[in-house]
Amino acid sequence: MSSLSVTRAPSQHRYRGWVLPIAGVALWWLAANQGWSDSGLLVSPQKVAVTAWEQVTSGQFWRAISSSLARNLSGFFIGTVLGLILGCLLGFSRIFERVVGPSFNTFKQISLFAWIPLISVWFGLGDVAKVVFLSLAALVPVVVNTCDGLRNVPNAFLEVAKVYGFSRWQTVIGVMLPAALPSIFTGIYLALVYSWLATIGAEYLLVSGDGIGNTLIDGSEHFMMDLVLFGMVIIGLVGWGLNVLARRLERRMQRLYGITPR
Amino acid sequence: MSASQALPLPSQPGNGLRLENISKRFSGASSDTQLQVLDNIQLDIAPGEFITIVGASGCGKSTLLRLILGLDEAFDGRILLDEKPIKGTGLERGIVFQDHRLFPWLTVEQNVAVGLKNAPLTPAQKRETVREHIELVGLQDFTESYPHQISGGMAQRVAIARGLVNRPSVLLLDEPFGALDALTRTRLQRELQNIWQQEKITMVHVTHDVDEAVYLGDRVVVMQPHPGRIRRIVDIDLPRPRNRSDARFIALRDDVLSDFAELS
Numbered sequence: 253m254s255s256l257s258v259t260r261a262p263s264q265h266r267y268r269g270w271v272l273p274i275a276g277v278a279l280w281w282l283a284a285n286q287g288w289s290d291s292g293l294l295v296s297p298q299k300v301a302v303t304a305w306e307q308v309t310s311g312q313f314w315r316a317i318s319s320s321l322a323r324n325l326s327g328f329f330i331g332t333v334l335g336l337i338l339g340c341l342l343g344f345s346r347i348f349e350r351v352v353g354p355s356f357n358t359f360k361q362i363s364l365f366a367w368i369p370l371i372s373v374w375f376g377l378g379d380v381a382k383v384v385f386l387s388l389a390a391l392v393p394v395v396v397n398t399c400d401g402l403r404n405v406p407n408a409f410l411e412v413a414k415v416y417g418f419s420r421w422q423t424v425i426g427v428m429l430p431a432a433l434p435s436i437f438t439g440i441y442l443a444l445v446y447s448w449l450a451t452i453g454a455e456y457l458l459v460s461g462d463g464i465g466n467t468l469i470d471g472s473e474h475f476m477m478d479l480v481l482f483g484m485v486i487i488g489l490v491g492w493g494l495n496v497l498a499r500r501l502e503r504r505m506q507r508l509y510g511i512t513p514r
Numbered sequence: 515m516s517a518s519q520a521l522p523l524p525s526q527p528g529n530g531l532r533l534e535n536i537s538k539r540f541s542g543a544s545s546d547t548q549l550q551v552l553d554n555i556q557l558d559i560a561p562g563e564f565i566t567i568v569g570a571s572g573c574g575k576s577t578l579l580r581l582i583l584g585l586d587e588a589f590d591g592r593i594l595l596d597e598k599p600i601k602g603t604g605l606e607r608g609i610v611f612q613d614h615r616l617f618p619w620l621t622v623e624q625n626v627a628v629g630l631k632n633a634p635l636t637p638a639q640k641r642e643t644v645r646e647h648i649e650l651v652g653l654q655d656f657t658e659s660y661p662h663q664i665s666g667g668m669a670q671r672v673a674i675a676r677g678l679v680n681r682p683s684v685l686l687l688d689e690p691f692g693a694l695d696a697l698t699r700t701r702l703q704r705e706l707q708n709i710w711q712q713e714k715i716t717m718v719h720v721t722h723d724v725d726e727a728v729y730l731g732d733r734v735v736v737m738q739p740h741p742g743r744i745r746r747i748v749d750i751d752l753p754r755p756r757n758r759s760d761a762r763f764i765a766l767r768d769d770v771l772s773d774f775a776e777l778s
Contacts, residue, residue, distance in 0.1 A: 408615050411585055415603045417632040426631070430619040508660070509618050 295478045303478040304485075307467075317486065319462040320451055323379060327386020328447040332440055335391040339398025339439070343432070344424065349399075360392050364450065368457050379461065382454040389450035393442035401435025402428055437505050441498040448491050464490075531559040531582070531684055531716060536591035538577060538742075550741035551577050552589070557735065557744065561683070564710055564717045566731030568724055570774065574742025575720045579688050582718065583609050595684065605633060608682035608715075612689040614673040616661040622672050623648065623657040629679040647675040650709060667698035674706065678713065687719040691726065703729055707755060724774070728767045729756055736773050745773060 277297060283289065284296035307313035341348045342356070367388060375381035405428050413423045455465025464483055471479030536555040539548045551574040559565050567575045580586045582593055584603040593600045595607070608629070616625045626647055630640045648654055651671040653664075661669055670690055677685050687706075691699040703726055710717055721727050727734045731750050738745040748770055756763055 408611070408613065409617065412611075412615050412617075412628070414585065415583065415609055416629055417603065417605060419632075422631065426628075427617070430617070433619070509662075 293475065293477050295481070299478045300481045300485075303476075304482045307479075307482060312467075313486075315462050316464050316467050317490070320455065320464045321490070323382050323386060323454075323463070324447055324451040327383045327451070328390045328444055330383065331387035331390025331447065332394050332443050334387065335394025335439065335443065336398055336436070338391070339395040339436070340402065342395065342399040343402025344428075356395065360396070364389055364392075365453065365457070372458055377458045377460040381458050382451075385454045385458070386447050386450050390443035390447040393446060394436075394439040397439025397442070398432065398436045401432030401439075404435070405431040434505060434509055437502055441502050444494050444498045445491070448494050452487055530561045530563070530596070531718070532592075532594040532597075533557040533559075533578075533582075534592040534594065536578065536581065536589060536593065538574070538581065538586075538589040552581075553741040553743045555591070555742075555744060557747075559684075559716060559718065561716055562714045564707075564719070564730055564732045565735060566719045566721060566727035566733075567735045567737060568721055568727035568770065569737030569742070570739060571722060572742075573737040573739040575737050576688055577742070579609075579686050579718065579720050582684070583607055583686055605680045606683050608677035608680060608685045610670070610673045610677045610685070610687045610690040612692050614661070614666075614669040616669055616672055616676075618661050621658050621660055622653060622664070625661070625672055626675045626679055629676045633680055643679055647679045648672075650678070650712075651675045651705070665698075667694055667702060670694065670702060671705070674709070678709070678715065681713075682715065684716045684718060687717065689721055690719075692722070699726070704755065706730065711754065724770050725758070725767055728763065728770060729758065734770055736770060738773075 281297050284294055284299075304313075307316075338352075338356070342353060343349075364385075367385065371381050371385055375384055409427050409431055410423065413427045418426060451463075452465045452468075455461075455463040456469065459466065459469060464486055467486075468480055468483040471477065471481075471483060533555050536552055537550070538552040539550050541548050555578060557565075567578070569575045577586070581589050582600070584600055584607065587602065600607070617628065620628070623644060626644045627640060630643060633640065635643065645654075645657075648657055651674055653668060653671055653675070656664055656668065661672070664672070673690070677687075690706075691702050694702065706717075706719075707730060717730075719727075719730055728748075728750055734748040734750060736745045736748065737743065748766065750766055752760070752762055752766070758764075
């Protein structure tokens with residue numbers, strides 16, 4: 253049980269992280285309401301709150317967030333599945349590694365956003381193009397970490413399998429995959445984080461349809477800073493939520509393996 | 515109670531383990547430099563005998579154990595078990611490594627069952643055999659624990675249970691207590707001796723601890739390095755359980771220790 257107990261900071265320390273954001277909002281509120289600037293681009297916090305309320309009640313927000321999350325999750329899912337397959341092939345097969353490995357290593361050096369022109373030519377600007385882009389973003393970390401995990405299975409474990417006469421298949425299922433699981437999971441965790449970043453990137457660069465990224469573009473094109481700020485807050489919150497979810501699953505995995513969480 | 519009564523795989527007492535002219539070379543950095551690790555090792559081990567091999571680091575004692583285990587097949591000479599040359603690894607040769615090498619994702623019970631994965635037993639027989647061997651090492655209250663939840667000494671007990679669960683005719687032990695604290699080590703030495711007296715399995719136990727070698731062995735094989743070879747074999751003709759403060763025990767231990775004093 254001792255591994256679960258956490259030293260709790262005194263409650264006053266826990267709120268210190270809030271000091272800066274609250275001071276920032278207070279300053280912003282003062283600046284907007286005391287007329288420190290007459291620029292129309294300085295909107296007040298109240299205005300942002302009103303816009304947020306309008307977005308939510310009019311249904312525009314739900315349409316945007318559900319489109320974004322739907323393509324985020326489909327890209328994440330496709331990329332992860334393909335990444336697991338490719339990562340396992342690279343990790344298990346020497347021949348496959350020799351033939352495909354160098355190409356993949358070159359491929360992953362290309363910045364993700366450099367693919368946008370090609371993707372838009374091949375797949376247009378719609379959902380297909382975005383999901384292809386997202387899948388690529390999710391694919392790379394999954395392949396790298398799956399392959400690494402399988403390659404770095406301790407020889408000590410493989411010798412145990414040999415001593416007990418494990419077949420190749422028993423070794424793969426009973427030793428290599430479980431030993432690589434923490435690393436594979438790190439890849440999936442990164443894929444979840446990257447695919448959300450890429451979702452906004454895709455919506456911003458492949459402009460068409462609904463999405464939180466499109467909310468941002470609308471706001472900036474119409475100089476509606478309240479809408480832009482609202483979109484940014486939502487993007488941050490969703491990213492934070494996905495991160496918490498993935499980290500929690502990763503912790504559970506590590507606890508099962510007796511790895512002390514960082 | 516003895517775990518051997520209900521077991522379906524009794525070990526067959528045969529002609530024991532025979533090492534004939536074992537030599538082993540590792541090639542060095544360049545092709546012409548070769549390191550002679552083992553030089554002409556000759557040893558006959560009787561069925562049910564407890565052999566301890568003691569030597570300074572670099573004398574090839576662990577390498578010798580890996581050869582008997584079948585993890586390394588590139589050597590000169592022959593290793594015969596019950597008059598048949600060994601080929602690769604086999605369930606009739608069990609091993610306890612220094613680092614327990616339990617799988618962290620399996621419970622104590624599942625880790626012991628790893629030893630029986632390819633044994634010709636029904637699932638019910640496997641469960642029963644695993645249970646008996648967990649009892650043999652006194653861990654019946656920890657069957658559902660994971661390796662990181664138990665102490666190093668307990669983990670090494672699990673490793674011993676996994677090594678014995680196939681009822682091998684030889685159990686090889688590669689400095690199994692080397693990483694444990696002194697108190698735990700002494701306790702496990704006593705337990706291992708009890709297990710051996712109960713199970714009557716041939717034991718080949720490698721250690722760098724002279725006291726441990728004399729305490730456990732019927733015979734102590736003293737090895738010396740550069741190249742690794744047998745210096746001499748000392749009979750330990752003392753009744754069991756042995757008493758470390760017995761004058762004869764102390765005399766034998768000092769005798770073996772004197773070999774190392776000369777070497778250093």
